Amino acid sequence: KQEVTQIPAALSVPEGENLVLNCSFTDSAIYNLQWFRQDPGKGLTSLLLIQSSQREQTSGRLNASLDKSSGRSTLYIAASQPGDSATYLCAVSPLEAGTALIFGKGTTLSVSS
Amino acid sequence: EAQVTQNPRYLITVTGKKLTVTCSQNMNHEYMSWYRQDPGLGLRQIYYSMNVEVTDKGDVPEGYKVSRKEKRNFPLILESPSPNQTSLYFCASSPSPYEQYFGPGTRLTVT
Numbered sequence: 330k331q332e333v334t335q336i337p338a339a340l341s342v343p344e345g346e347n348l349v350l351n352c353s354f355t356d357s358a359i360y361n362l363q364w365f366r367q368d369p370g371k372g373l374t375s376l377l378l379i380q381s382s383q384r385e386q387t388s389g390r391l392n393a394s395l396d397k398s399s400g401r402s403t404l405y406i407a408a409s410q411p412g413d414s415a416t417y418l419c420a421v422s423p424l425e426a427g428t429a430l431i432f433g434k435g436t437t438l439s440v441s442s
Numbered sequence: 443e444a445q446v447t448q449n450p451r452y453l454i455t456v457t458g459k460k461l462t463v464t465c466s467q468n469m470n471h472e473y474m475s476w477y478r479q480d481p482g483l484g485l486r487q488i489y490y491s492m493n494v495e496v497t498d499k500g501d502v503p504e505g506y507k508v509s510r511k512e513k514r515n516f517p518l519i520l521e522s523p524s525p526n527q528t529s530l531y532f533c534a535s536s537p538s539p540y541e542q543y544f545g546p547g548t549r550l551t552v553t
Binding site: 361363365370371372373374375378418420422429430432433434435 | 475477482483484485486487490500501530532541542543544545546547549
């Protein structure tokens with residue numbers, strides 16, 4: 330059964346630091362991997378989606394990489410800002426159509442000014 | 443504006459009182475699903491639908507019902523809510539099962 334793990338569970342950094350969030354998954358048979366952002370009590374905003382055939386995706390200060398063979402993805406945030414404070418969730422989409430996205434439990438990021 | 447809407451956003455109810463959480467999308471997506479999010483357990487899928495009149499159970503379907511009579515709507519029904527259904531609920535839709543767009547969430551408290 331696919332399992333998704335995110336490390337660390339929480340992270341506090343000062344403003345301006347570059348940081349990396351980690352996501353690992355146990356079954357490499359995935360269709361894609363998504364990174365989401367969730368603000369407290371709010372919905373999920375999709376940040377980046379990486380197809381299984383891709384190695385990375387970039388959006389602004391965010392860069393996500395995917396190493397399917399090793400079951401790992403990283404989300405790199407450059408020059409962090411207090412507005413980046415949120416919980417970041419990683420989710421994989423299994424190959425079987427209709428199967429649910431499998432989510433990690435998230436990394437809660439706090440960026441202090 | 444393309445969006446997934448849920449109503450109500452917040453609901454406090456009592457055990458056993460039937461309730462419905464509505465979900466609607468304006469993107470003509472075929473695939474819709476419901477998730478619940480609980481501390482320490484993350485997001486888990488309750489039910490999904492691949493098209494009108496086609497629904498199937500997710501990982502935690504017990505105590506829930508759904509229907510898909512129209513493409514745009516996918517209501518979640520709790521026939522007899524219990525306190526263990528207190529949670530944050532998300533509806534999602536997508537053009538395919540492989541990426542999903544989430545609604546704003548419904549926070550349900552059952553006392």
